[in-house]
Amino acid sequence: MTATTTDRRRTEPALPPPRGPLSAGVAAVLTAPHLPPPGVSGAAAADPYGDDLQLALYLLYELHYRGFDGVDDDLEWDPRLQPLRRALEERFLGALRADVPAGRSVEEAFGELLVESTDHRGSPAYYLEHEGELWQLREYAALRSLYHLKEGDPHVWVIPRLRGRAKAAMVAVEYDEFGAGRAEHLHAQLFADLMEDLGLDTAYGHYLEVAPAVALATVNLITLLGLRRALRGALVGHFASVEVTSSPGSRRLAEAMRRTGAGPAAERFYTEHVEADAVHEQVVRNDVIGGMLADEPHLEADVAFGADATVFLEDRLAAHLLDAWRDGRSALRAGPGHTG
Numbered sequence: 001m002t003a004t005t006t007d008r009r010r011t012e013p014a015l016p017p018p019r020g021p022l023s024a025g026v027a028a029v030l031t032a033p034h035l036p037p038p039g040v041s042g043a044a045a046a047d048p049y050g051d052d053l054q055l056a057l058y059l060l061y062e063l064h065y066r067g068f069d070g071v072d073d074d075l076e077w078d079p080r081l082q083p084l085r086r087a088l089e090e091r092f093l094g095a096l097r098a099d100v101p102a103g104r105s106v107e108e109a110f111g112e113l114l115v116e117s118t119d120h121r122g123s124p125a126y127y128l129e130h131e132g133e134l135w136q137l138r139e140y141a142a143l144r145s146l147y148h149l150k151e152g153d154p155h156v157w158v159i160p161r162l163r164g165r166a167k168a169a170m171v172a173v174e175y176d177e178f179g180a181g182r183a184e185h186l187h188a189q190l191f192a193d194l195m196e197d198l199g200l201d202t203a204y205g206h207y208l209e210v211a212p213a214v215a216l217a218t219v220n221l222i223t224l225l226g227l228r229r230a231l232r233g234a235l236v237g238h239f240a241s242v243e244v245t246s247s248p249g250s251r252r253l254a255e256a257m258r259r260t261g262a263g264p265a266a267e268r269f270y271t272e273h274v275e276a277d278a279v280h281e282q283v284v285r286n287d288v289i290g291g292m293l294a295d296e297p298h299l300e301a302d303v304a305f306g307a308d309a310t311v312f313l314e315d316r317l318a319a320h321l322l323d324a325w326r327d328g329r330s331a332l333r334a335g336p337g338h339t340g
Contacts, residue, residue: 013205020052237306
């Protein structure tokens with residue numbers, strides 16, 4: 001994985017190569033809109049966590065963010081693509097509902113997250129803090145860039161769906177995510193600065209091609225929850241689980257950047273999150289979740305589901321990263337890993 005010169009004039013990423021019939025069909029429609037989209041039957045038979053379905057879903061979702069180079073913006077809500085997107089979502093969502101605990105309370109879901117485990121064998125942050133090499137930190141940042149270069153954006157969709165205390169608290173937290181009014185303090189910009197320190201390409205979506213399905217799924221989940229008003233409780237659960245677990249992991253990653261000499265901007269991104277997310281955790285749990293459930297108590301199981309689904313997908317990504325790194329292999333779909 002070598003750094004390339006970023007074309008700072010380019011704002012839309014290139015379409016990546018397809019990974020199967022679903023993603024090939026979606027890419028074909030995006031580049032030649034006169035072609036028919038893939039049938040929904042293919043989605044029902046696809047691996048819900050596999051490369052083909054996750055990339056197809058990612059391509060459709062990115063139309064709601066910056067789109068792709070050469071793809072017409074009007075395809076964002078093209079009615080021909082909506083049945084396929086819904087079928088892909090239902091396949092993914094159905095698998096998640098089958099794989100995570102059902103009907104849990106918020107206390108049950110978050111009680112586990114509020115206590116940092118003493119068993120660190122499944123933690124990429126712990127591994128990077130104590131054993132990680134610079135090439136592994138670069139891979140970690142490359143994969144996380146798919147979210148962090150748009151950090152905060154997917155969660156904003158929940159704001160119009162909240163009211164009162166929950167809305168005010170959510171806006172307050174997001175205000176910090178977006179730099180408190182200063183562009184250079186945007187968390188997305190801070191992550192781009194981190195990538196520069198690591199010698200990575202900072203172009204939005206640059207590393208999509210090398211991201212495995214387990215990484216795509218963690219980002220797709222946020223957009224799925226964000227675009228469906230019916231899943232607003234789950235989106236809040238997702239957001240809260242990230243804020244609750246962020247501070248300890250960020251502290252470890254800051255130390256990993258310091259130990260490997262990654263650079264001041266690389267270290268700063270995570271030290272910023274240690275401090276900010278420790279405060280955010282309290283606001284999100286007490287006011288965003290508390291305010292939402294005071295208004296809509298029937299959403300409690302959805303909030304818990306959002307948190308549990310997030311943990312489930314993050315655990316799958318963690319296992320993928322650690323299996324590869326402990327074996328001396330790259331965790332990317334392609335790339336030279338530590339030889340780059």
